[in-house]
Amino acid sequence: MTAGAGRLPADGVRAMFDRIAPVYDAMNRLMTAGLDRRWRRITVEAAVRPGDRVLDGCCGTGDLAVAALRAGSGEVVGIDFSERMLERARRKSGDVKWVRGDLLTLPFEDASFDAATVGFGVRNLDDLELGLSELRRVLRPGGRLAILEITRPRGVLAPFYRLWFDVLIPAAGKVLPGGSAYTYLPRSVRRFPGPDDLAGLVRRAGFERVVYRLLAGGIVALHVGVAR
Numbered sequence: 124m125t126a127g128a129g130r131l132p133a134d135g136v137r138a139m140f141d142r143i144a145p146v147y148d149a150m151n152r153l154m155t156a157g158l159d160r161r162w163r164r165i166t167v168e169a170a171v172r173p174g175d176r177v178l179d180g181c182c183g184t185g186d187l188a189v190a191a192l193r194a195g196s197g198e199v200v201g202i203d204f205s206e207r208m209l210e211r212a213r214r215k216s217g218d219v220k221w222v223r224g225d226l227l228t229l230p231f232e233d234a235s236f237d238a239a240t241v242g243f244g245v246r247n248l249d250d251l252e253l254g255l256s257e258l259r260r261v262l263r264p265g266g267r268l269a270i271l272e273i274t275r276p277r278g279v280l281a282p283f284y285r286l287w288f289d290v291l292i293p294a295a296g297k298v299l300p301g302g303s304a305y306t307y308l309p310r311s312v313r314r315f316p317g318p319d320d321l322a323g324l325v326r327r328a329g330f331e332r333v334v335y336r337l338l339a340g341g342i343v344a345l346h347v348g349v350a351r
């Protein structure tokens with residue numbers, strides 16, 4: 124879930140993830156105190172059924188795709204446009220099909236997947252609505268989409284979150300390789316739609332039964348929808 128773009132063009136986003144690939148997994152574990160594993164498991168449970176053909180969009184270093192495979196998927200395809208992130212993913216599994224490509228122009232046939240997941244990826248897209256409609260296009264009617272993404276909590280946790288997210292993470296980024304990327308993380312979350320608005324966009328992209336649940340006191344949202 125580590126970095127994201129405040130408003131970087133796609134080439135800048137890709138270059139940023141290429142740079143931070145060596146520390147990406149370690150930063151995730153550190154920043155989430157290991158909770159990211161649990162969130163990925165919940166995401167897979169929400170969308171993936173045994174035997175499904177699954178697409179993991181913005182797969183990065185591959186943890187969500189590997190979790191989908193372990194859950195009994197028939198076939199899992201992970202797609203990402205950062206070659207350095209994919210290099211790490213390939214080391215984790217030779218059974219997932221890793222594809223270098225852009226989520227905004229998915230190189231797959233219409234209705235060719237039963238389920239799609241995206242973990243901490245949609246926030247980085249240049250065109251969120253186009254990304255959602257591409258995901259809808261490659262899912263068969265009745266196929267399930269699960270989107271795991273950072274969000275900003277309201278209520279008692281909000282001040283702690285601001286300290287963690289807006290002060291401590293960018294400070295840690297100053298001493299890590301490729302770490303300036305971490306100053307983009309709070310910016311990208313700030314400009315990203317809240318959970319209700321994201322649910323509306325998912326519906327407009329052609330999904331029904333769209334619901335979301337907040338995890339970890341509201342710092343992460345899991346949206347699920349069914350392709351119409």
Ligand SMILES: C[S@@+](CC[C@H](N)C(=O)[O-])C[C@H]1O[C@@H](n2cnc3c(N)ncnc32)[C@H](O)[C@@H]1O
Pocket residue numbers: 124125126127133136137140180181182183184185186187202203204205208224225226227241242243244247248249
């Ligand atoms: C924060 S990482 C998330 C990685 C992984 N899904 C996870 O759960 O840890 C975001 C990933 O999205 C990828 N990405 C961003 N925009 C993309 C696009 N348009 N097409 C493909 N990948 C993209 C980046 O290269 C990066 O690997």
